[in-house]
Amino acid sequence: MKAVVVGGGLGGVAAAVALRAVGWEVAVLERAPEFGEVGAGVGVMPNALRALGALGLADAVRGIGTPRVAGLIRDPRGRALVRVDEAGSDRVVAVHRADLHRVLRSALPAECLVTGVEVRSVDEVDADLVVAADGIRSGLRRELFPDHPGPVYAGTTAWRSVTEARFPPDLEIGQTLGAGAEFGVLPLGDGRVCWYAATTAPAGGRADDELGEVRRLVAGWHDPITALLDATPPATVLRHDIHELATPLPAYARGRVALLGDAAHAMTPYLGQGACTAIEDGVVLAAMCARHDVPTALAEYDRLRRPRTRAIARASRLVGRFGHRVRHPLVVKARDAAMRAVPTGVGLRGMNRFTGWTPPELSPNRG
């Protein structure tokens, strides 16, 4: 059986690894001239780490990042609003996206990976299964679901980068919520720190000095935020307007095509689950392909993936309302008081709903 994966992002490459693990012949077609990931860091949540474990890659991923407890939320003066204690909480592995992509690619023979090929239509692809992993602006999704409205602007603009300098290993994964702005920190395994900042803004805004924009947004906020910005080369700061598929797709499969990752369910990043669920998708798709014929596998894939990813996307949108969207001082005060009052266990249970996921077994026995 042969699968062609259209798009070589984290989701597409993970799917290719998973399909090969169940005995399929796989080619990944990527339109960019070379494979890689632009961007900064990504938090590999416990659910994604388990999916990577099913691919035999969990240890390799732990080797490129440091597993840490995530859950410290602070106000701009550095006072804790929410703290998840060490006990009872799973670890998140913060990694550089390029490193994670390299680990996934290393599990594939080089001849599976083809760059510089843009697929314009499913009809061009000769395969038993086509995996549409072509991202949020998926052309294959447009072809298969021409009436779907596509991605919409979520109202937020976000900046991301990674420091050049290294920081002490005791830095925590954390987030700081202010009035109309937020700032987050993901310490990578080698001491560099990935950070992001977000605020609401009209779409399409750009500045000559994006790092300066971030400095203004979080001026006077607690340590080490200024030090992180000082340690960041201005040219490395990326700015993205956040888009999402606000209207869910009616199905994640059509004919012999499975949609996966952002092509299927691009979501806001507030729960850090976009790439994580893209990786899950590939593992579930392959597990279903190992058990069933293609039509049944795709029906099962859709049945298993759509409710979960829709729930995460909805929850992410909801969580987003309590961060940088809150501007009025009285509402900020009420939010902060409410967050301080939430018992840690309640917050954890909410997160575990999503991060407690375990992958189906990948079995090479078809039939």
Ligand SMILES: Cc1cc2nc3c(=O)[nH]c(=O)nc-3n(C[C@H](O)[C@H](O)[C@H](O)COP(=O)(O)OP(=O)(O)OC[C@H]3O[C@@H](n4cnc5c(N)ncnc54)[C@H](O)[C@@H]3O)c2cc1C
């Ligand atoms: C600011 C921000 C922060 C984020 N933070 C996190 C986080 O902390 N944790 C997390 O899990 N997720 C996060 N995400 C989400 C995450 O980045 C995405 O969900 C994830 O990268 C999607 O992967 P993908 O493989 O589905 O798509 P993509 O990474 O977009 O890959 C699609 C690939 O398809 C290729 N392609 C497109 N069209 C064609 C074509 N016609 N033919 C061939 N190739 C094609 C593209 O070149 C691209 O390489 C964040 C997103 C943003 C914007």
